[in-house]
Amino acid sequence: MVTQERGADTASAILDVAERLVQQRGFNGFSYADVARELGITKAALHYHFPGKAELGERLVRRYGERFAEALRAIDDGPATAADRLAAYCEVYRRVLLEGRMCLCGMLAADYDTLAEPMRAAVVGFFEQNEAWVAGLLEGGRTDGSLVVTTPALDAARTVIAALEGAMLVARPFETAAVFDAVVGRLLADFVPGAA
Amino acid sequence: MVTQERGADTASAILDVAERLVQQRGFNGFSYADVARELGITKAALHYHFPGKAELGERLVRRYGERFAEALRAIDDGPATAADRLAAYCEVYRRVLLEGRMCLCGMLAADYDTLAEPMRAAVVGFFEQNEAWVAGLLEGGRTDGSLVVTTPALDAARTVIAALEGAMLVARPFETAAVFDAVVGRLLADFVPGAA
DNA sequence: GTCTATAACGAGATAGAC
DNA sequence: GTCTATCTCGTTATAGAC
Numbered sequence: 001m002v003t004q005e006r007g008a009d010t011a012s013a014i015l016d017v018a019e020r021l022v023q024q025r026g027f028n029g030f031s032y033a034d035v036a037r038e039l040g041i042t043k044a045a046l047h048y049h050f051p052g053k054a055e056l057g058e059r060l061v062r063r064y065g066e067r068f069a070e071a072l073r074a075i076d077d078g079p080a081t082a083a084d085r086l087a088a089y090c091e092v093y094r095r096v097l098l099e100g101r102m103c104l105c106g107m108l109a110a111d112y113d114t115l116a117e118p119m120r121a122a123v124v125g126f127f128e129q130n131e132a133w134v135a136g137l138l139e140g141g142r143t144d145g146s147l148v149v150t151t152p153a154l155d156a157a158r159t160v161i162a163a164l165e166g167a168m169l170v171a172r173p174f175e176t177a178a179v180f181d182a183v184v185g186r187l188l189a190d191f192v193p194g195a196a
Numbered sequence: 197m198v199t200q201e202r203g204a205d206t207a208s209a210i211l212d213v214a215e216r217l218v219q220q221r222g223f224n225g226f227s228y229a230d231v232a233r234e235l236g237i238t239k240a241a242l243h244y245h246f247p248g249k250a251e252l253g254e255r256l257v258r259r260y261g262e263r264f265a266e267a268l269r270a271i272d273d274g275p276a277t278a279a280d281r282l283a284a285y286c287e288v289y290r291r292v293l294l295e296g297r298m299c300l301c302g303m304l305a306a307d308y309d310t311l312a313e314p315m316r317a318a319v320v321g322f323f324e325q326n327e328a329w330v331a332g333l334l335e336g337g338r339t340d341g342s343l344v345v346t347t348p349a350l351d352a353a354r355t356v357i358a359a360l361e362g363a364m365l366v367a368r369p370f371e372t373a374a375v376f377d378a379v380v381g382r383l384l385a386d387f388v389p390g391a392a
Numbered sequence: 393g394t395c396t397a398t399a400a401c402g403a404g405a406t407a408g409a410c
Numbered sequence: 411g412t413c414t415a416t417c418t419c420g421t422t423a424t425a426g427a428c
Contacts, residue, residue: 025310026222026224026306028221028222028224028225029224029307029310031402031404032403033402041411041413042413042414043405044413044415045411047405048411049411052404053403109366109369110222110303110307111222111225112369113220113225113368114222114225124369127366127369127370150385151381151382155381156382158363158366158378159359159382159383161366162359162362162363162366162375163358163362163379164362165362166357166358166360166361166362166365167358169362170305170323170357170358170361172305172306173305173308173319173323174323182354185347185351186351186355187355189346189347206393206394227421228421237393238395240394240395240425241393241394243424245393247423248422249422
């Protein structure tokens with residue numbers, strides 16, 4: 001039944017390539033042709049799996065959010081202290097940066113004005129999910145005494161996410177992780193007692 | 197000698213419109229046609245003033261940097277304490293956000309991989325200028341005692357800029373300044389003794 | 393300094409064969 | 411599930427008239 005050797009996971013191969021292109025070039029900086037060329041298939045094959053760019057984009061964000069949620073669960077089951085879990089959270093972002101990428105949803109936040117409604121909603125959902133998780137982490141740290149959180153947990157969570165997204169963004173023109181590391185070092189020093 | 201009523205400042209009118217479009221939609225999210233339509237001129241007229249999109253973009257960044265430098269000088273001549281000057285610096289970003297815009301160079305940092313070299317250099321120059329100014333401000337605050345700066349001034353300056361750019365970025369999908377305000381409130385509380 | 397007209401290309405998208 | 415072929419549109423850009 002199979003004519004081309006790839007099978008049912010062509011869709012995820014497409015998502016992999018498109019994801020990287022969006023993270024590097026932005027949603028308006030890549031095309032179906034770019035993805036097709038890289039996979040050795042035609043644009044028409046792409047339209048079979050994803051009817052349009054907006055639908056592809058929406059699936060991209062939802063998959064990214066699911067993978068991010070998995071990473072957060074892995075952190076929940078990992079480091080014992082809230083301080084260590086916060087450091088692990090920062091490390092997730094750092095790994096993305098080292099691959100030469102921006103956070104997918106950070107990039108799409110920049111492109112936000114040009115996105116169709118379903119994609120917008122998915123981007124908002126990603127940030128809400130992250131805010132809630134980080135806020136819970138900070139609450140936990142306040143309780144077990146491993147973190148110093150002086151403001152409402154949700155406000156503090158937004159600060160953490162904004163700092164990480166901003167650090168990734170500003171690190172891009174400098175083409176080094178040094179800027180990112182300086183920001184994260186300060187961020188952790190602010191929340192972790194004795195880390196200054 | 198003048199056939200159309202506008203005169204020599206058509207160029208700056210073009211820059212005004214293009215600047216806003218880039219700040220809202222990104223460099224790959226606007227076209228010569230968009231700018232021409234809004235000004236009631238043709239694309240050909242645009243090409244007369246700016247041979248290509250890359251040249252327009254470069255002029256855009258340089259003008260933005262000059263205006264930003266003016267704003268920084270105004271702050272230097274304004275508030276007496278370093279703490280107040282830091283707050284004034286944050287307020288510059290806040291005003292941009294309230295206009296529904298992203299920082300021009302923050303947006304271009306996202307688009308960075310797709311930019312031609314001259315534009316990239318201009319974007320890097322903008323961030324270097326800002327880092328240096330903020331670092332000087334923080335040094336001054338450490339000296340006069342109005343700011344608490346525990347890390348190297350340049351690292352701390354990068355934290356400030358990353359937090360502001362990140363706060364603007366993340367505020368976009370939420371379509372409110374509340375996220376931005378939460379971040380800036382925390383930022384100031386970190387540097388200004390007694391502000392927590 | 394701005395226009396009309398058009399070139400040259402790439403984008404997203406579709407029809408229909410295999 | 412992927413192809414070829416094609417469509418339509420928007421993009422950047424240029425030539426030459428006014």
